[in-house]
Amino acid sequence: MRTINWSDNGHIILTDQTKLPKECATIECNDVDTLAEAIRSLRVRGAPALGVAGGFGIALAAQTSRARSQRDLIRDIEHAAEVLRNTRPTAVNLFWGIERVLKKTKTGRSVHQMKELALEEARKMADEDVEICKRIGEHGAKLLEDGDVIMTYCNAGRMACVDWGTAIGVIRSAIGQGKRIKVIACETRPLNQGSRITAWELLQDDVQVILITDNMVGHVVKSGMADKIIVGADRIVEDAVFNKIGTYTLSIIAKEHKIPFYVAAPMSTFDFEKRAADIEIEERSPQELKYFGDEQIAPLEVEVYNPAFDATPMENITAIITENGVFHPPFSFKDIRGKES
Template sequence: MQDRTIWWEEGGVGLIEQTLLPEEYREVVCADVPRLVLAIRRLEVRGAPALGVAGAYGVALACKNALEGHEGDFYRSVEGAAALLRSARPTAVNLAWGVDRVLSVVLTESDPAKVAARALAIAEQIADEDEETCRRIGSYGAELLPDECTVLTHCNAGALACAAWGTALGVIRSAVEEKKIVRVISCETRPLLQGSRLTAWELSRDGIPVTTIIDSEAAYLMQKKEIDCVIVGADRICTDGVFNKIGTYMHAVVAAYHQIPFYVAAPRSTFDPLHTMADIIVEERGREEIASLFGRTTLPDAVPVKNYAFDGTPLSLVTAIITEEGLIRAPFDHPWLMP
């Protein structure tokens, strides 16, 4: 088993095929950018930091294939691949960040052979930085947790959502390393069950106590005082709010009502100081994710669906954002959030 969620190998970009977990562990290799884009759209690879790494590796892959294939204009080919990568998941800001960080290097180099080598070096650097960033986030976040606590988390913000370690789950892992007693409640996270399929899989493999609940059970557990804090990841942090997996906002509202700390764990690359929540295009996914379950139709054909992948949580509901450089608290006037 690989040490990382996504990596570079001779044939292309390797990744853990997350749609098969927990039933089957499989590694796949994306030999070209269209296959990598399909993997991103199908959620074979997902999670904001991992998408940043995927975008970076995707540009390196485009350079490699353009150089080896001698197909048309090298730079036009790479820029076209970069545009395709950016469009794969519009709400997650890290994807475009990873693409653009490598592309900026590509466009300043005149020798295609040198471009391909530099692109891969920068992509590998981004992957290395991501793991180090997550460990720093984990260290800062662990300080917030009591010596014994129960943490609620939503979706998957663990090693599977990053190159390694994780953001929200990285905080939990770091706290456990510090000998704190941490129990985790993972919301199943409908409709694709990232909380039960991925978060529960990760934590159970690590020997960290985890119990999975249906999403709508979280409020009742908060009412019963069985949750000490909530920790989630983020796909984009704007000047006035946080976008994360759909359902995050309702957990934040209920946590605020019950005076339970609500923490967001995310790296600098997830911050978007140029936009407010109202500016963001929220990805809508297909009907089939809601209208069927375990091979059975669960909705009449004539009934439409709304299947937003993310929701926005105002910063007024966030206790603190945990970053690789420390904590950001209200009034959230940090430079990363200033236009």
């Protein structure tokens, strides 16, 4: 099942992740504004999925444009790109996907060809994402041993990608090789992507999973219940990995108790031009902490700090697993960039 796809009637089809685990439903985006809302509200989320969503968003803008000239079509897709860029600032894949399809579209020599190229490139990105995730899984599976208990955080599974997943893809690949793997999923407050999505995904695949609250991590790791931790990433810069808020805390606990802390991500998640201090961390609505669903759980007048991501320093990371192989410290961005496919 693909979490994002192009429909026969020329629209984007997304799995609505806000409905999980109670319901596995889809939504149809027939214009860029609808897609932008889906990104902001986390109906579609996860760095690789956002990259493909950005690409399909440009393709959708091209297909629905009434422009008769190349100049006017470029104006329309550039406007769509700006709308999509303004949805979420931290995950670099979104910007990468937008730019990739924009660049390809502009090579067309007619309005018709530009529209064809936009959709062709977006579909190519979706297909590539599945293959890239499986390559990440193959490389990462070599790091897991039969009988391992793996802790993971947030959701870096098929719902965060087009299919298969990054961190969860490593687990899937290891199980596919015959290794017996159990998983500990952290609930991941405040929106519970770990409990709502990761636990649901793993149960769909008959993988043994134990759900814990985020504040149990230290106790669980200290007690020897987890052998390794694997997480995904939303942006990797030279001195840090940006991922769901709380990832940094897990890395500290892993380092203290001397268990491996792995990051699994595609090369498109690397930002070779910036450092941690340059990155804007998205802050989300205070309502996410004041309400649980429709139920008020905090005083409405209380001040809230709600960053979506944090930065884990490279010295806390055991290895970064990509489609081009596994990179170990000291992480040389020059060498990593040299292996871009």
